[in-house]
Amino acid sequence: MTADTREQEALDLIERVRARPPRFRDAQLTMAHGAGGKATLTLVEGLLAPALGIDTLDDAARVGDLAVTTDAFVVRPIRFPGGSIGELAVNGTVNDLAVSGARPLALTLSLVLEEGLGADELRAEVEAIAAAARAADVRVVGGDTKVVERGKCDAMYVTTTGIGAVDGRARLSVASVAPGDRVLVSGSIGEHGTAVMLARDEFELDAEVVSDTRPLWPAVDALLDACGPALRAMRDATRGGVATVLNEVARTAGVAVLVREAAVPVQPAVTGACEILGIDPMYVANEGTFVAVVAPEGADAALSALRGVPGCEAAAEIAEVRGDPAGMVLVETAFGGRRVMDLLVGDPLPRIC
Amino acid sequence: MTADTREQEALDLIERVRARPPRFRDAQLTMAHGAGGKATLTLVEGLLAPALGIDTLDDAARVGDLAVTTDAFVVRPIRFPGGSIGELAVNGTVNDLAVSGARPLALTLSLVLEEGLGADELRAEVEAIAAAARAADVRVVGGDTKVVERGKCDAMYVTTTGIGAVDGRARLSVASVAPGDRVLVSGSIGEHGTAVMLARDEFELDAEVVSDTRPLWPAVDALLDACGPALRAMRDATRGGVATVLNEVARTAGVAVLVREAAVPVQPAVTGACEILGIDPMYVANEGTFVAVVAPEGADAALSALRGVPGCEAAAEIAEVRGDPAGMVLVETAFGGRRVMDLLVGDPLPRIC
Numbered sequence: 001m002t003a004d005t006r007e008q009e010a011l012d013l014i015e016r017v018r019a020r021p022p023r024f025r026d027a028q029l030t031m032a033h034g035a036g037g038k039a040t041l042t043l044v045e046g047l048l049a050p051a052l053g054i055d056t057l058d059d060a061a062r063v064g065d066l067a068v069t070t071d072a073f074v075v076r077p078i079r080f081p082g083g084s085i086g087e088l089a090v091n092g093t094v095n096d097l098a099v100s101g102a103r104p105l106a107l108t109l110s111l112v113l114e115e116g117l118g119a120d121e122l123r124a125e126v127e128a129i130a131a132a133a134r135a136a137d138v139r140v141v142g143g144d145t146k147v148v149e150r151g152k153c154d155a156m157y158v159t160t161t162g163i164g165a166v167d168g169r170a171r172l173s174v175a176s177v178a179p180g181d182r183v184l185v186s187g188s189i190g191e192h193g194t195a196v197m198l199a200r201d202e203f204e205l206d207a208e209v210v211s212d213t214r215p216l217w218p219a220v221d222a223l224l225d226a227c228g229p230a231l232r233a234m235r236d237a238t239r240g241g242v243a244t245v246l247n248e249v250a251r252t253a254g255v256a257v258l259v260r261e262a263a264v265p266v267q268p269a270v271t272g273a274c275e276i277l278g279i280d281p282m283y284v285a286n287e288g289t290f291v292a293v294v295a296p297e298g299a300d301a302a303l304s305a306l307r308g309v310p311g312c313e314a315a316a317e318i319a320e321v322r323g324d325p326a327g328m329v330l331v332e333t334a335f336g337g338r339r340v341m342d343l344l345v346g347d348p349l350p351r352i353c
Numbered sequence: 354m355t356a357d358t359r360e361q362e363a364l365d366l367i368e369r370v371r372a373r374p375p376r377f378r379d380a381q382l383t384m385a386h387g388a389g390g391k392a393t394l395t396l397v398e399g400l401l402a403p404a405l406g407i408d409t410l411d412d413a414a415r416v417g418d419l420a421v422t423t424d425a426f427v428v429r430p431i432r433f434p435g436g437s438i439g440e441l442a443v444n445g446t447v448n449d450l451a452v453s454g455a456r457p458l459a460l461t462l463s464l465v466l467e468e469g470l471g472a473d474e475l476r477a478e479v480e481a482i483a484a485a486a487r488a489a490d491v492r493v494v495g496g497d498t499k500v501v502e503r504g505k506c507d508a509m510y511v512t513t514t515g516i517g518a519v520d521g522r523a524r525l526s527v528a529s530v531a532p533g534d535r536v537l538v539s540g541s542i543g544e545h546g547t548a549v550m551l552a553r554d555e556f557e558l559d560a561e562v563v564s565d566t567r568p569l570w571p572a573v574d575a576l577l578d579a580c581g582p583a584l585r586a587m588r589d590a591t592r593g594g595v596a597t598v599l600n601e602v603a604r605t606a607g608v609a610v611l612v613r614e615a616a617v618p619v620q621p622a623v624t625g626a627c628e629i630l631g632i633d634p635m636y637v638a639n640e641g642t643f644v645a646v647v648a649p650e651g652a653d654a655a656l657s658a659l660r661g662v663p664g665c666e667a668a669a670e671i672a673e674v675r676g677d678p679a680g681m682v683l684v685e686t687a688f689g690g691r692r693v694m695d696l697l698v699g700d701p702l703p704r705i706c
Contacts, residue, residue: 024472026472027471027472028469028470028471028472029466029467029468029469029470029471029472029475029500030468030469030500031468031500031502032500033466033498033500034466034498034499034500034501035500040498043498044498047475047476047479048479048496048498051476051479051480051482051483052462052479052482052483052486052493052496053483053492053493054493054494054495054496060495061459061461061494061495062494063419063458063459063494063516064419066416066417066419066516068459068461068494068495068514068516069461069495070461070462070463070495070496070497070512070514071463071497072463072464072465072497072498072499072512073499074465074499074501105416106414106416106421108414108421108422108423108514109405109423110423110424110425110463110512110514111425112425112427112465112510112512113382113386113387114382115382115383115384116381116382116383117381117382118380118381118382119377119379119380119381119382122382122400123400123404126400126401126404126405127404129404129405130404130405130406133405139406140405140406140407141407141414141415141416141421142407142413142414142421142422142423143401143405143407143423144423144424144425144512145386145387145393145396145397145401145425146387146425146426146427146510146704147382147383147384147385147386147387147388148387148427148507148510148704149384149703149704151504152505152506152507153505153506153510154501154505157465157499157501157506157510159423159425159463159465159497159512161421161423161461161463161514163416163419163421163516350502351499351501351502
């Protein structure tokens with residue numbers, strides 16, 4: 001048996017296992033169920049979605065002409081270089097709308113607050129929410145507040161629900177992704193998760209890494225203008241990072257994604273910090289960076305449109321879609337090797353959003 | 354100075370103090386800020402609403418032709434006689450839509466789960482959510498899940514956002530409430546909060562009290578049919594109970610509300626339990642009972658329509674709107690006395706929803 005045959009057999013086995021619908025068989029919840037990787041997939045696809053009759057696991061669902069999305073934010077600490085939980089709660093939700101092809105219009109806000117939380121901390125987050133909403137051009141239309149006893153929450157948890165108007169130019173569907181398509185990222189990756197981890201002071205690291213939290217509608221708008229129907233799909237690369245998005249694309253469209261590692265834009269400070277933390281930046285959450293899949297004829301226009309948007313100057317084409325091995329993401333390393341880039345199993349970066 | 358003059362002076366003073374816009378001046382959050390009473394009012398009207406530019410504090414906001422509302426649920430324990438947090442999260446949100454005059458269509462779900470939560474407990478709540486959504490005829494269109502470390506949450510917190518279609522028959526506005534209007538409740542009051550308190554086993558009480566959690570659209574629908582424009586306003590009597598709703602009506606419309614205590618329907622087991630707990634059932638949360646204000650000519654039709662809806666057989670007319678003293682709720686006791694029924698100051702029933 002040659003090395004190539006063995007590799008092929010291993011890939012076939014992974015493919016067969018992957019084709020099975022995920023089942024939720026754990027006896028109790030672990031941090032990994034919230035990490036965006038394999039455990040989250042079994043929880044969402046194996047329990048939540050079938051029980052609730054949710055058929056789309058896209059970033060936003062449709063209700064009439066509107067797109068709707070909801071996100072909970074439990075980031076620790078609540079303030080970190082480049083942002084805070086309030087700003088994140090706005091940008092995370094408007095970005096889910098944007099990458100689904102909907103212009104953000106309005107959002108609602110739900111706060112679970114810990115007894116004893118300082119009024120100044122609360123006021124700072126409320127002001128961060130208001131400022132982020134203005135920057136993203138959305139109205140906060142309503143909200144709710146609950147208070148729980150000291151120790152039953154970690155300062156504050158925020159849930160935002162966003163409502164957007166579906167943009168007529170958007171013809172997006174991950175299922176339409178096809179061999180030959182190109183995969184772009186809208187900027188350098190891994191900054192948000194790294195910034196939050198460093199802000200915890202659990203590591204003696206002094207790297208200057210700032211969260212990329214920002215509203216993405218301007219970048220999406222530019223891409224819709226530049227590509228029209230050549231734009232196949234977009235995904236916000238939050239929890240689980242770019243690697244998780246690429247795996248979702250591969251599974252949903254039944255294609256392979258071949259990543260050129262050397263083409264992935266990563267700031268040197270992020271590379272350094274991730275090496276010390278022992279994690280690949282491809283798995284680290286972003287809060288203002290998305291993945292776009294574009295038909296080959298639209299790829300150049302997409303890249304130059306993205307690079308013209310403030311904050312997206314580092315946009316790059318990082319991967320190509322192939323037919324085989326279906327459902328898998330492979331990485332070509334700088335040394336010419338190939339390895340599988342699978343979903344995360346544990347939660348190396350808990351509570352980064 | 355006569356007794357009447359002294360009473361009038363006291364009422365005038367309360368009225369002047371009440372006319373001031375509330376200011377949020379606390380140094381830190383207390384449980385009372387989540388209780389729905391005075392502290393919640395200072396938090397919402399003194400900080401959140403002005404900072405976020407939210408101009409309506411109604412149960413639901415408008416986005417185009419749709420009504421939108423959001424609610425966080427942190428009830429402890431998560432299961433109680435008559436319901437559970439999952440069922441509550443659906444009914445609480447669809448009821449906010451219903452009383453705003455909107456037919457519930459869809460909802461999103463956000464879960465913050467505690468590490469170590471039993472899979473069976475989670476599955477039971479997800480199934481409760483699915484069943485309640487079917488019963489209320491709404492689709493769950495999307496959601497998000499986060500997991501936080503053991504001890505950083507109390508089993509689970511649930512936020513639901515509801516979207517509804519504004520009903521053409523509804524011409525609702527609390528500001529339109531006028532002297533002469535009648536105030537109805539859709540059923541007996543105080544059951545939900547009492548059931549949750551008893552479920553905590555902190556009190557050695559064995560009363561058989563079951564939460565009233567139920568979807569209210571059928572009752573609202575009947576009322577809209579029976580009353581047309583005579584229906585001035587509706588409010589879900591959740592946190593803070595019927596007393597808090599009546600205070601909101603009095604403040605917003607600049608009217609007085611005169612409650613006939615003897616006309617308020619309360620189950621004997623609730624009366625008994627509340628006496629021992631030392632709380633007036635008028636302040637206890639309901640999760641399937643609302644307050645409706647109806648112009649005098651529509652009051653009889655409203656009452657008989659409500660009583661024809663399953664679950665609302667105990668509906669009753671409990672109060673009348675007067676011109677003076679503006680902004681206040683007064684109660685005529687069974688003994689012929691009158692007292693002010695103010696907003697709650699503390700939080701006698703923490704985390705009942």
